[in-house]
Amino acid sequence: MKVNLEYYNEFTIFYRAEGVKLSENINIGSIDLRANGNELHFPSILSFDISGRCITLNDIKDKFSHLEIVDYPGGHSLNDVTTYATKNDSHGVRLGFSFAEKNPDCLARVVIRK
Incomplete structure (x- = not known):
């Protein structure tokens, strides 16, 4: 896998991978990947699209039973998403699972935030 440094500033370093x-x-x-660029402890975020076999919300709920809706479509695009997220774990990690309006039954994107 090739990883490229896309951009950085005093707060965050932005990487993109194939x-x-x-x-x-x-x-x-x-x-x-958005990594913390200094000691101020801005969150680091890893996100990726997922495709192929349909992973349903029920599949996610089988692994993570306590999900809350943290984002919902604004009605402007079929790429708008409904996002369900876990609560922060004991290490401050939160997982988000997004389902796009164009295919609302199948997982489209995963976000891991610390």
């Missing part, structure tokens, strides 16, 4: 195949039926792409 997609990878996780299995026969699952691919990840459009991988973004």
